[in-house]
Amino acid sequence: MWDHVELLLNQFRDCVFEQHFSDPVHHHRVTLFKHHSFWWHWESKWGGTPWTGWLVTVERSGHTTKNNITAFKVPDKDADNIEGVAGATWARKASVLVEELPDLSGTKGKKNVADYSKKAYISKDWVQSHQCPARSLYGVPIEVNGKLWGVIVIDSRSEKLPNRDLAEKFHKMFGKTLSKTLERA
Amino acid sequence: MNTWIPVNRGTFEDGKIERFHGVEIKVFISPYDIPEAIGAGYDDKIDRFVIKFRYLSEEPTYEQKQDDVISLKLGKRSSRICEVIIDMKKVNASEVKLCLVEAVTNAINQFEKRNPNAGPLERFEVSKNLINENRSQIFSTYPGLNTECP
Numbered sequence: 001m002w003d004h005v006e007l008l009l010n011q012f013r014d015c016v017f018e019q020h021f022s023d024p025v026h027h028h029r030v031t032l033f034k035h036h037s038f039w040w041h042w043e044s045k046w047g048g049t050p051w052t053g054w055l056v057t058v059e060r061s062g063h064t065t066k067n068n069i070t071a072f073k074v075p076d077k078d079a080d081n082i083e084g085v086a087g088a089t090w091a092r093k094a095s096v097l098v099e100e101l102p103d104l105s106g107t108k109g110k111k112n113v114a115d116y117s118k119k120a121y122i123s124k125d126w127v128q129s130h131q132c133p134a135r136s137l138y139g140v141p142i143e144v145n146g147k148l149w150g151v152i153v154i155d156s157r158s159e160k161l162p163n164r165d166l167a168e169k170f171h172k173m174f175g176k177t178l179s180k181t182l183e184r185a
Numbered sequence: 186m187n188t189w190i191p192v193n194r195g196t197f198e199d200g201k202i203e204r205f206h207g208v209e210i211k212v213f214i215s216p217y218d219i220p221e222a223i224g225a226g227y228d229d230k231i232d233r234f235v236i237k238f239r240y241l242s243e244e245p246t247y248e249q250k251q252d253d254v255i256s257l258k259l260g261k262r263s264s265r266i267c268e269v270i271i272d273m274k275k276v277n278a279s280e281v282k283l284c285l286v287e288a289v290t291n292a293i294n295q296f297e298k299r300n301p302n303a304g305p306l307e308r309f310e311v312s313k314n315l316i317n318e319n320r321s322q323i324f325s326t327y328p329g330l331n332t333e334c335p
């Protein structure tokens with residue numbers, strides 16, 4: 001089943017970034033996050049309790065950076081403390097686009113870290129301790145049987161997300177297949 | 186259903202800038218909130234005129250009466266409007282010159298007011314807009330009906 005999901009995410013990526021075909025695959029990624037009411041990981045250092053409510057990576061496009069587990073807090077009873085564009089998408093129950101994030105590929109200056117942290121809904125500590133190459137992020141809610149199941153986040157090193165409309169078209173064509181496949185997850 | 190009208194999603198895909206938790210973001214309606222198609226026709230089994238919305242995601246539904254004339258069939262999990270059920274006998278018997286589109290809009294508005302946590306407001310706006318934009322086609326299956334407001 002996950003092979004099928006991975007295939008759909010790869011197709012999703014190729015569809016949105018069709019004009020960036022020669023770029024390395026990890027420059028433009030599509031990541032599927034699943035919502036967990038309870039989640040704990042031995043490496044966890046992101047704060048919150050296991051019962052906080054989390055969005056955790058379950059599948060990612062491409063063949064590189066696949067093993068990086070990322071988790072964002074989405075507290076059901078404290079929506080002000082959501083994390084990440086994934087969390088904003090979950091809480092808003094709508095697709096969320098954030099573009100023109102600061103370039104942190106060189107030295108991480110204080111102003112850029114603060115700006116990135118604010119715009120991407122993540123703490124300054126998180127920005128400092130992680131590589132944050134994405135310059136644009138687009139979150140799309142994922143439903144299974146009418147219930148919010150998780151989110152897909154497209155992250156790109158492009159300052160502006162190219163072809164957002166293609167992401168919508170792809171979702172229209174394959175959203176049903178993805179939701180049906182995830183019924184078994 | 187006598188008629189199925191495909192929905193042009195482009196109409197709803199412009200997005201809007203909003204402040205969310207102190208940050209300006211661009212928000213687009215969830216693809217699950219935009220119906221693929223809107224259908225209409227008289228259902229002889231229940232003896233009612235029914236407007237149906239077909240979405241990306243399917244779910245169980247429940248019916249909620251809004252007034253004497255109109256009931257809504259809603260998604261159990263999402264509260265999305267899946268069907269608008271209209272008792273045409275009561276419409277025809279009404280002494281008031283009823284504007285049906287307005288009556289349906291009012292019924293949806295009432296549901297929104299009574300259920301403020303039913304989900305993003307955009308999903309109800311989509312339902313209302315689609316009925317309004319396609320009113321001629323929707324109600325063409327029921328001749329002699331007044332759909333325009335006086």
